[in-house]
Amino acid sequence: MGANFVIVHPVLGAHDVATTVAWYVDKLGFNRLFDDGGAPVRYAGVQRDGVELHIQWHDVESFAGPDGDCPAYRFLVNDPDALFTEYNAKGVAASPVRDTPWGTREFGVYDPNGMALSFYRSL
Numbered sequence: 001m002g003a004n005f006v007i008v009h010p011v012l013g014a015h016d017v018a019t020t021v022a023w024y025v026d027k028l029g030f031n032r033l034f035d036d037g038g039a040p041v042r043y044a045g046v047q048r049d050g051v052e053l054h055i056q057w058h059d060v061e062s063f064a065g066p067d068g069d070c071p072a073y074r075f076l077v078n079d080p081d082a083l084f085t086e087y088n089a090k091g092v093a094a095s096p097v098r099d100t101p102w103g104t105r106e107f108g109v110y111d112p113n114g115m116a117l118s119f120y121r122s123l
């Protein structure tokens with residue numbers, strides 16, 4: 001028997017952790033879990049349903065990868081259309097929901113730091 005992976009908690013970079021946490025709570029419906037208690041806050045966690053994200057301060061230069069792009073995160077959800085409607089009602093700028101050639105129904109948003117977030121389900 002080997003070791004088993006149990007869960008992953010992605011750590012997303014942020015220019016301003018408090019502002020980013022507020023956006024995830026107010027716009028995407030996450031709940032605030034914790035923060036480091038710093039002034040300013042440099043590390044925090046949010047959760048929605050079974051998904052937990054950690055948000056950590058990074059300077060501007062550390063965001064982009066070698067090709068200039070920020071990381072992208074994909075979230076498997078049961079109903080992307082309902083989630084799109086929820087986010088649209090909160091004023092979240094999102095791409096239209098669409099069926100893709102690779103067999104998913106999905107849409108995407110960018111968080112305040114340019115992190116690409118897509119929400120999908122299999123067709």
